[in-house]
Every structure is written in C-alpha cells, then in structure tokens.
Amino acid sequence: MVIPTTIDGLTQLFSSRESSNILRFATGLFAGIGFAILLKAFKWLILFKGGI
Structure with missing residues (x-):
C-alpha cells in the first residue's frame, strides 16, 4: 500500500x-x-464473519 510512497520519500531523503x-x-x-x-476487507470481515 504505502511502499511506493516510502520508496519515493527515502530516495528523496538519501x-x-x-x-x-x-x-x-x-x-x-x-x-x-x-x-x-484494506478498509473494505475489514468491513467485510466484521459484517459477514462476525469479527476479526
């Protein structure tokens, strides 16, 4: 998810x-x-599987 953002930030930093x-x-x-x-998956787990 945030790997591209992290790579961009680290390459700028170094x-x-x-x-x-x-x-x-x-x-x-x-x-x-x-x-x-990810939020959609958690919502599905909570609503249809009864929790995480």
Whole structure:
C-alpha cells in the first residue's frame, strides 16, 4: 500500500533528487486505493464473519 510512497520519500531523503507533483500524486493514489481495499476487507470481515 504505502511502499511506493516510502520508496519515493527515502530516495528523496538519501539523494539530491526532488519528487515531482505527478510522482507524488501517483504514489498517493496507489496508497489511497490500497487503504480503501484494506478498509473494505475489514468491513467485510466484521459484517459477514462476525469479527476479526
């Protein structure tokens, strides 16, 4: 989920590279989609399986 965001942040931290807005948007989009899928899975577990 947040691996692309982490990689982008770490490469900026340890090099002289600066991220572009397009890259930040893409990594944020992937993280948001992954988080939404995770929340949907937890909701399904709670509602249909009776808990985690």
